[in-house]
Amino acid sequence: MSHSSKSESEFLKKYDVSQFERPSSSVDVVIFSYFNENLHVLTIKRAEHPFQGSWSLVGGYVDLKNDRNIEETARRKLEEKTGVKSPYLEQLITIGNADRDPRGWSITTVYFALVSFEDAVLKAGYGATDVQWSKVTQNKVGHPLAFDHSQILKLCLERFRNKVLYTSLPGHLMPKEFTIGELQDVYETILGKLVDHKAFRRRILGILEETGKEKEGPTRPAKLYRLKNLKKPHFFMRNMEGNSS
Amino acid sequence: MSHSSKSESEFLKKYDVSQFERPSSSVDVVIFSYFNENLHVLTIKRAEHPFQGSWSLVGGYVDLKNDRNIEETARRKLEEKTGVKSPYLEQLITIGNADRDPRGWSITTVYFALVSFEDAVLKAGYGATDVQWSKVTQNKVGHPLAFDHSQILKLCLERFRNKVLYTSLPGHLMPKEFTIGELQDVYETILGKLVDHKAFRRRILGILEETGKEKEGPTRPAKLYRLKNLKKPHFFMRNMEGNSS
DNA sequence: GCAATAGTGTCTATGAGACAATATAGC
DNA sequence: GCTATATTGTCTCATAGACACTATTGC
Numbered sequence: 001m002s003h004s005s006k007s008e009s010e011f012l013k014k015y016d017v018s019q020f021e022r023p024s025s026s027v028d029v030v031i032f033s034y035f036n037e038n039l040h041v042l043t044i045k046r047a048e049h050p051f052q053g054s055w056s057l058v059g060g061y062v063d064l065k066n067d068r069n070i071e072e073t074a075r076r077k078l079e080e081k082t083g084v085k086s087p088y089l090e091q092l093i094t095i096g097n098a099d100r101d102p103r104g105w106s107i108t109t110v111y112f113a114l115v116s117f118e119d120a121v122l123k124a125g126y127g128a129t130d131v132q133w134s135k136v137t138q139n140k141v142g143h144p145l146a147f148d149h150s151q152i153l154k155l156c157l158e159r160f161r162n163k164v165l166y167t168s169l170p171g172h173l174m175p176k177e178f179t180i181g182e183l184q185d186v187y188e189t190i191l192g193k194l195v196d197h198k199a200f201r202r203r204i205l206g207i208l209e210e211t212g213k214e215k216e217g218p219t220r221p222a223k224l225y226r227l228k229n230l231k232k233p234h235f236f237m238r239n240m241e242g243n244s245s
Numbered sequence: 246m247s248h249s250s251k252s253e254s255e256f257l258k259k260y261d262v263s264q265f266e267r268p269s270s271s272v273d274v275v276i277f278s279y280f281n282e283n284l285h286v287l288t289i290k291r292a293e294h295p296f297q298g299s300w301s302l303v304g305g306y307v308d309l310k311n312d313r314n315i316e317e318t319a320r321r322k323l324e325e326k327t328g329v330k331s332p333y334l335e336q337l338i339t340i341g342n343a344d345r346d347p348r349g350w351s352i353t354t355v356y357f358a359l360v361s362f363e364d365a366v367l368k369a370g371y372g373a374t375d376v377q378w379s380k381v382t383q384n385k386v387g388h389p390l391a392f393d394h395s396q397i398l399k400l401c402l403e404r405f406r407n408k409v410l411y412t413s414l415p416g417h418l419m420p421k422e423f424t425i426g427e428l429q430d431v432y433e434t435i436l437g438k439l440v441d442h443k444a445f446r447r448r449i450l451g452i453l454e455e456t457g458k459e460k461e462g463p464t465r466p467a468k469l470y471r472l473k474n475l476k477k478p479h480f481f482m483r484n485m486e487g488n489s490s
Numbered sequence: 491g492c493a494a495t496a497g498t499g500t501c502t503a504t505g506a507g508a509c510a511a512t513a514t515a516g517c
Numbered sequence: 518g519c520t521a522t523a524t525t526g527t528c529t530c531a532t533a534g535a536c537a538c539t540a541t542t543g544c
Contacts, residue, residue: 025267064343219542238505239482483504
């Protein structure tokens with residue numbers, strides 16, 4: 001501690017954390033999953049005021065006693081509602097202003113998570129009377145959301161959609177083993193447009209590995225793949241189509 | 246207010262904002278500029294504890310009375326030190342944990358800004374005894390930084406460097422009019438490697454417009470350009486070279 | 491055989507990398 | 518002329534898009 005000095009430690013001893021008014025600090029997690037040919041986002045029905053009885057995204061206050069950092073807050077909330085322990089989790093943005101919460105100045109750090117539908121076991125838990133997957137269509141869910149959560153969802157979808165153009169992120173929405181066709185369906189749903197299957201295969205094959213198994217069906221069986229190096233997502237050198245900026 | 250109800254307004258009336266302990270909320274701004282063939286970042290010498298007398302990035306607490314949102318906090322801090330009113334400003338990341346500030350749990354939202362050297366008029370102002378551009382070399386400045394600011398700077402440089410591969414961001418470090426060669430120098434400094442000049446011109450010309458003027462010198466004069474549509478930065482469809490992920 | 495889905499072959503278009511060639515200034 | 522820097526020409530290479538073609542299943 002080269003910067004430390006007697007006067008600094010004395011300063012800290014006398015420092016009063018409640019000296020200035022602080023905004024509230026929360027974390028929201030936009031949890032996506034894919035099933036029934038649709039993207040879904042996890043929503044909870046709020047048990048308490050404000051917005052009691054409204055649907056909202058998953059979120060909560062940072063727990064200064066138990067969370068070591070804000071990402072832990074996000075993981076805790078996510079596991080509390082879905083039971084999923086190591087999802088794809090990425091920090092999206094932080095929104096802070098005087099108006100977003102009727103209780104006053106509020107700052108929220110928004111994460112977005114991708115979980116496989118099979119892995120999630122929903123549980124309302126503390127603060128919620130219900131929890132459910134809400135179908136995402138047209139940058140929205142079918143009901144209004146509390147606070148500025150509709151805006152947050154929209155922002156998140158835009159970022160996700162853009163990132164899908166040059167990453168393998170949708171792979172994290174899949175079960176452990178899947179066919180290229182199934183993965184392409186997910187890409188097409190998220191992007192809202194069809195993708196050439198030859199170009200898609202060529203591109204995506206680089207980050208998949210064969211399982212040796214096949215998916216049986218009423219027509220020609222498809223090879224089952226899994227994601228290669230699950231550590232970090234892959235970034236392609238080129239975007240898939242129309243640049244969105 | 247469809248969600249509102251008598252009980253909600255009563256709840257709000259009785260709501261005590263100091264009920265739960267809150268972390269401190271600050272904003273840090275990594276302000277970059279380019280001159281003397283080097284990237285520089287703005288640093289201030291701290292007037293107060295903690296880290297009194299150390300150099301640090303520009304930052305400060307959110308002012309609940311005067312800032313309408315956290316981006317305004319960032320702009321306020323930036324203008325306070327540089328006088329620049331509308332720089333390129335982008336939110337980078339939010340870091341929150343119990344250890345980064347000796348005063349306790351602290352959350353900071355980090356922005357990064359690009360300003361033209363000519364536009365900045367430095368002023369130490371409140372909380373600083375000095376302010377200066379620190380030369381950036383090897384992901385670092387020449388002196389230690391307070392708090393976790395060295396880490397934040399490194400993170401910021403990595404993100405910036407990566408973004409330079411597919412955007413026109415370095416254009417915001419230039420004076421209003423500049424030559425393609427000058428812009429290429431900036432790209433090369435940031436990336437830490439040489440760039441083929443033909444490929445660079447081809448790519449960058451799409452987002453520049455001629456001023457009709459030329460830069461005189463001891464050799465062949467170079468055309469002066471300015472950035473096209475100053476509104477939003479351009480994203481190229483392809484990266485410039487080795488993908489960094 | 492047919493229908494349906496899986497998977498391949500192959501041509502074109504775009505734009506980056508490499509690098510040689512040419513242009514224009516001061517001397 | 519020579520030097521230095523600016524600017525262009527052009528070949529190659531990687532990879533996306535388009536789209537026709539072949540393969541394998543159930544019926």
